[in-house]
Amino acid sequence: MGTGVSDSAQTPFQILGEEGIRNLVNTFYDLMDTLPEAAGIRAMHARDLAPVKIKLAEYLTGWMGGPPLYAQKYGTVCMTTPHEPYHIGPAERDQWLLCMNKALEQTGASEELVEMLKVPMFRIADAVRNKQGPSSAATNPNIIAAG
Numbered sequence: 018m019g020t021g022v023s024d025s026a027q028t029p030f031q032i033l034g035e036e037g038i039r040n041l042v043n044t045f046y047d048l049m050d051t052l053p054e055a056a057g058i059r060a061m062h063a064r065d066l067a068p069v070k071i072k073l074a075e076y077l078t079g080w081m082g083g084p085p086l087y088a089q090k091y092g093t094v095c096m097t098t099p100h101e102p103y104h105i106g107p108a109e110r111d112q113w114l115l116c117m118n119k120a121l122e123q124t125g126a127s128e129e130l131v132e133m134l135k136v137p138m139f140r141i142a143d144a145v146r147n148k149q150g151p152s153s154a155a156t157n158p159n160i161i162a163a164g
């Protein structure tokens with residue numbers, strides 16, 4: 018039993034380990050691949066999800082307090098640039114978070130880990146967001162009228 022907060026505090030990386038992170042990420046993309054609610058963001062991704070599975074696992078390993086595998090390979094932890102080509106509004110962010118929350122659940126993440134990740138996961142997903150709302154095709158009445 019720990020006697021305080023600091024002596025028992027663990028990083029998400031210490032809780033999950035590299036294999037746990039890989040398992041979480043594989044489950045995350047498998048959910049994105051199958052959940053009807055995530056079809057919108059699935060369509061933005063390449064047909065083969067294997068490369069992005071590796072990249073996100075490398076990224077999260079560093080982000081969760083482990084070795085900075087992604088930064089070592091690509092020299093940056095900025096997630097804005099690789100997402101620039103995609104329309105990521107609140108709906109897309111929430112689809113991403115839905116997959117992540119379900120992946121945590123399916124991989125048996127503890128309540129403690131879920132609590133620990135809740136706010137930072139939202140923040141990073143919202144930081145990747147590059148639009149305020151739905152794509153203009155859905156909100157611009159002229160475009161709809163013209164269609």
Ligand code: HEM
Nearest residue numbers: 058061062063069072073076099105109110113141142145
């Ligand atoms: C908020 C909603 C998000 C959407 C819709 C989204 C979508 C995408 C898409 C479409 C790609 C390209 C993948 C491909 O070509 O197959 C990508 C790459 C990537 N995403 Fe996201 N993403 C989101 C959030 C995030 C977050 C929060 C993180 C990190 C915690 C992240 C990490 C990555 C990484 C590491 C890559 C690979 C980048 C590279 O090429 O080096 N994404 N994402």
